[in-house]
Amino acid sequence: MITAQNIRKSFGHAHALKGVNFHIKKGEYVSLLGINGAGKTTLIRIISALTKPTEGNIIVSGVPLKKNPNLIRRLIGVMSHFTFLYGDMSAEENLKFYGNMYNVPDLHDKIDQLLVKVNLNTRRYDLVRTFSRGMQQRLSLARAILHDPHILLLDEPFAGLDVNAEKLLTDLIHDYVSGGMTILLTTHDINYALRHSQRIFVLKEGELVKDDVSGALTRNEIAELLSV
Amino acid sequence: MIALKQILAILRKDILLELRSKDIIVSMCVFAFIVVIVFNFTFDPTTQQIKISAPGILWVALLFSGNIGLSRSFAREQENSMMQGVLLCPVDRSLIYIAKVIGNVIFMTIVQLIILPVMVILLDLSIGHVLPQLLVVLFLGTLGFAGIGTLFSTISANTKSREVMLPILLFPVSVPVILSATKSTAYLLSGKDIGQSLSWIKLLVGFDVIFLVICFLLYEYVIEE
Amino acid sequence: MKNIKLTYLVLIVITYMLVLTGLYLAFIYAPPEKTMGDVQRIFYFHVPSAWVSFIAFFVVCLAGIIFLKTGKEQWDRLAASSAEIGVLFIVIVLITGPLWAKPVWNTYWTWDPRLTTSFVLFLIYAAYLMLRSYVSNKERGARFAAVFGIIGFVDVPIVYMSIRWWRTQHPTPVIGGGSGSGLAPEMLTTLMFCLLAFTFLYITLLVLRYQSEGVVKEFQALKHKLQN
Numbered sequence: 001m002i003t004a005q006n007i008r009k010s011f012g013h014a015h016a017l018k019g020v021n022f023h024i025k026k027g028e029y030v031s032l033l034g035i036n037g038a039g040k041t042t043l044i045r046i047i048s049a050l051t052k053p054t055e056g057n058i059i060v061s062g063v064p065l066k067k068n069p070n071l072i073r074r075l076i077g078v079m080s081h082f083t084f085l086y087g088d089m090s091a092e093e094n095l096k097f098y099g100n101m102y103n104v105p106d107l108h109d110k111i112d113q114l115l116v117k118v119n120l121n122t123r124r125y126d127l128v129r130t131f132s133r134g135m136q137q138r139l140s141l142a143r144a145i146l147h148d149p150h151i152l153l154l155d156e157p158f159a160g161l162d163v164n165a166e167k168l169l170t171d172l173i174h175d176y177v178s179g180g181m182t183i184l185l186t187t188h189d190i191n192y193a194l195r196h197s198q199r200i201f202v203l204k205e206g207e208l209v210k211d212d213v214s215g216a217l218t219r220n221e222i223a224e225l226l227s228v
Numbered sequence: 229m230i231a232l233k234q235i236l237a238i239l240r241k242d243i244l245l246e247l248r249s250k251d252i253i254v255s256m257c258v259f260a261f262i263v264v265i266v267f268n269f270t271f272d273p274t275t276q277q278i279k280i281s282a283p284g285i286l287w288v289a290l291l292f293s294g295n296i297g298l299s300r301s302f303a304r305e306q307e308n309s310m311m312q313g314v315l316l317c318p319v320d321r322s323l324i325y326i327a328k329v330i331g332n333v334i335f336m337t338i339v340q341l342i343i344l345p346v347m348v349i350l351l352d353l354s355i356g357h358v359l360p361q362l363l364v365v366l367f368l369g370t371l372g373f374a375g376i377g378t379l380f381s382t383i384s385a386n387t388k389s390r391e392v393m394l395p396i397l398l399f400p401v402s403v404p405v406i407l408s409a410t411k412s413t414a415y416l417l418s419g420k421d422i423g424q425s426l427s428w429i430k431l432l433v434g435f436d437v438i439f440l441v442i443c444f445l446l447y448e449y450v451i452e453e
Numbered sequence: 454m455k456n457i458k459l460t461y462l463v464l465i466v467i468t469y470m471l472v473l474t475g476l477y478l479a480f481i482y483a484p485p486e487k488t489m490g491d492v493q494r495i496f497y498f499h500v501p502s503a504w505v506s507f508i509a510f511f512v513v514c515l516a517g518i519i520f521l522k523t524g525k526e527q528w529d530r531l532a533a534s535s536a537e538i539g540v541l542f543i544v545i546v547l548i549t550g551p552l553w554a555k556p557v558w559n560t561y562w563t564w565d566p567r568l569t570t571s572f573v574l575f576l577i578y579a580a581y582l583m584l585r586s587y588v589s590n591k592e593r594g595a596r597f598a599a600v601f602g603i604i605g606f607v608d609v610p611i612v613y614m615s616i617r618w619w620r621t622q623h624p625t626p627v628i629g630g631g632s633g634s635g636l637a638p639e640m641l642t643t644l645m646f647c648l649l650a651f652t653f654l655y656i657t658l659l660v661l662r663y664q665s666e667g668v669v670k671e672f673q674a675l676k677h678k679l680q681n
Contacts, residue, residue: 011592012526013674050315051453054524070318084313086241088248093241100237101317103230143313376604383597387587396583397601400576401608404615411619431618435611442607446600449521453593 001026001061001182002047002151008055009042009206016042018206019056024184024199026150029177031193032186034203035226040186043203044155047184048078061150074102077149081159083140087129091120091139094128095146102147114142118172134165141172152176154185158192170196190222202226234319238327245304246335252300256339260293264347273351282351283413289343290366291373291399291406294336298377299394301332302385311451321448325378329440332374333367340366358416365416365429369409372436376402379443382450405439408432464660468653475643475650483643492556497643499549501651502542503571507609508655509539510578514606517599529595530670532602534662536581538655543575566617573612577605 002024009017017039024030034040045051047058049069058065060072085094092111099107115121118138128136137157144152154173158166174196177183187193193200200217202210202225210217210225246252267285271278278285305311314324344366348355355362377398384393399406408431415425479497486493512535520528550568551561562568581601588594636644 011524011595012530012670014591014677045453048316050312052524070320073316073318076316078316080312082309082312084310084316086245086310088245089241093244097237097241098313098317101234101314101319103233379600379604383584383601386590386593386597387584388589389587393584393587396580400573400580401604403573404608404611407615407619428618431615435615438607438611442604446521446603449596449600453590 001028002184003059004043004047004056005059006056007043007046007053007058009039009046009051010054015206017046017053020203020206020208022201022208022211024182026182027177027180028199029183029197030185030199030201031197032184032201032203033188033190033193033222033226034186038203039206040203041155044078044080044153044184044186048076048153049073074147075150076153077144077147077151078153078155079137079140079144079157080155081157083128083136084143085128085136085140088127090125090127091115091131092124094139095143098143099146104147110146114146118142119168132165133160134162134168137161137165137169138172141169145176149181151182151184154183154187156186156188158187158189190219190226194219194222231320231323234317235323235327235330238314238324239331242301242327242331243334252297252335253338255300256293256297256335257342259296260289260339260343261346263289263292264343264350268350278351279353279417282347282353283410283417285351286344286347286413287369287406287410289347290336290340290370291402293339293343294332294370294373294377295395295398297335297339298332298374298381298398299384299391301328301335302381303390306385312453315451315453321451322444324451325444325447328378328382329371329374332378333370336370336374337367340370353417354419355417357419358422361422361425361429362413362416365409365412365425365432368429368432368436369405369413372405372409372432372439373398373402375436375440375443376405379447379450382447404435405432408435461660461664464653464657468650468657471646471650471653475647478643478646483639484637486640489557492553495549495553497647499546499553500644501647502545502549504648505651505655506539506542506546506574508652509535509542509659510574510602510606510609512659513539513578513581513602517602520595520599521603524592526595526670529599530666531659531663532598533585534659534666536578536585536602537662538658540575540578540582542655543571543578546571547575564616564620566613566620569616569620570609570613573616574609577608581605 002022004020004022007017007020009015020039020043032040032043042051046053046065047060049065049072052066058072060075063071063075065072086097089097092115095111095114096107099111104110112121115124118141120135120139120142123131123135128139131139141157152173157169161169173183183197185193185197194217200210200212200222201208202212202222204225210222264285267281267288268278271281305314315321344355347353377394380397380401381394384390384397387393408428412425412428412432415421415428475497479494483494483497485491513532516528516532516535519525520532550571554563555561581598584601585594585598588597
């Protein structure tokens with residue numbers, strides 16, 4: 001589903017990524033762990049076609065990124081700690097804007113369906129500015145999957161959420177996991193990663209130092225990998 | 229078709245946001261008024277001198293307020309990394325440029341349509357006989373300025389002091405556009421050398437084309453992170 | 454490494470000799486001008502400075518284009534070094550010009566196309582240097598600089614053209630004709646030689662500046678590594 005081939009990102013003497021390789025299969029739920037500055041954000045940006053890698057290529061569903069970035073952008077949905085929602089527009093207007101940008105067919109029905117799904121149907125005409133952080137993140141999830149992506153990238157989606165809001169969002173994400181969506185999550189929360197994902201990547205100083213498929217790694221082992 | 233839909237989507241969103249907040253157009257108008265008033269104090273408004281300076285005053289007011297509008301329009305996208313959300317969409321980067329230029333031209337034109345009558349009254353100008361030509365010149369000058377300004381405001385929005393950086397980048401590079409726009413306006417208002425203004429208008433069109441093409445081609449390099 | 458150092462040394466020695474000879478030609482060999490007198494000798498520094506600033510800005514543009522195509526940091530460094538030298542020489546142009554103009558035209562400044570263009574050029578490249586120092590993301594800043602450097606250079610002939618049109622509408626005091634017209638052969642030789650000497654001076658300064666910038670970058674990278 002997603003293959004990273006020797007991804008490097010460097011500028012002069014600064015090396016953000018030093019040759020990252022991996023292959024994620026369809027339907028896998030992968031967590032990407034790493035301290036700040038390990039290169040997580042850079043990697044996510046490269047996969048979501050926001051930044052070009054200095055070397056290497058990403059292949060999503062057989063499409064190489066360097067050849068057709070817009071096709072990759074269509075296959076990927078991104079939800080981050082930034083909501084990418086306009087505060088001065090209503091929930092519906094925000095989804096309409098993004099729906100038009102992705103050229104989503106039957107946009108009206110799609111928006112109705114998604115707003116019900118993320119439980120914001122009663123607030124659809126309210127300005128996003130008036131939403132709580134949890135509601136904004138739920139709407140942001142709706143924005144990310146509006147165009148039925150094959151892959152969902154979650155970049156610290158739980159930052160700034162309370163326990164309830166986190167649980168609500170987790171349940172929503174799990175619906176999509178059981179629906180066969182491929183997920184790549186970056187987080188600081190080792191426990192969360194262990195509990196929810198099937199596979200764990202540990203990124204350190206721009207290198208993938210651990211790719212744990214079996215789930216055999218314990219919390220302490222991961223913490224040790226991260227800290228040293 | 230999709231390209232047109234995307235341009236319209238961005239444009240509609242920018243206009244909607246401006247209708248809700250009105251901060252770009254209001255701040256531009258207020259600033260343009262202030263420029264006109266300050267010129268009235270610094271020159272003697274009762275003499276003939278002010279009429280000769282009128283094209284200059286008009287363009288200074290439009291360009292300085294335009295500068296403010298341009299820096300606001302990108303500062304808005306900067307809050308909450310909004311631009312990233314747009315960049316995630318499967319949209320050619322140059323389409324974003326086109327949509328932003330159109331939006332900025334619309335906002336600046338609205339300000340002009342408010343400022344122009346005020347200036348005509350305050351400076352006692354007679355523009356009736358050249359109104360269509362004058363509007364064409366205003367549009368062309370605005371197009372060139374917004375064309376360069378859209379690219380540079382994307383740059384300056386990502387620097388440490390964006391309000392300072394934009395005019396420093398924008399004004400020296402726009403000298404040809406500023407010069408030809410002011411000259412064609414001056415000839416139109418003088419009422420004598422209409423023919424002269426035509427050759428300046430042609431030059432202005434040429435500058436617009438050059439700047440728009442080059443900014444269009446380079447835009448993807450400044451918008452991407 | 455040794456070979457490179459030797460090349461530098463040879464370059465520096467050649468430049469030194471050329472500049473010394475240039476000084477001799479400008480002050481002793483070339484005859485004083487009939488009407489302007491000795492003040493005209495400033496012309497042997499003024500014109501080559503303008504020439505150097507022009508090549509310097511051309512190099513900024515060219516290096517910018519290559520940088521955008523390749524993403525290699527060296528080209529950005531070359532552009533930055535060249536821009537600094539270009540600004541230095543355009544400042545020399547702007548200082549020597551009025552010094553010559555005052556006794557000859559009886560005014561320090563006229564809004565002649567060449568003078569005005571030089572002044573706008575100075576503003577553009579001063580802005581270029583400011584832009585470089587105002588960006589925190591190094592790679593993105595380099596792209597900004599490259600784009601601005603390209604537009605700035607394309608702007609030069611356009612600015613010149615527009616200002617020439619502007620000034621010819623109002624006749625100004627006639628400026629001394631084309632630089633080559635009616636020069637005594639000794640004067641022409643001196644001018645040509647000074648152009649050569651200044652070109653070498655530019656190359657030497659560029660090489661040294663580029664090199665020292667490289668050392669700075671390397672030092673910063675090492676410091677960064679030690680801090681982590």
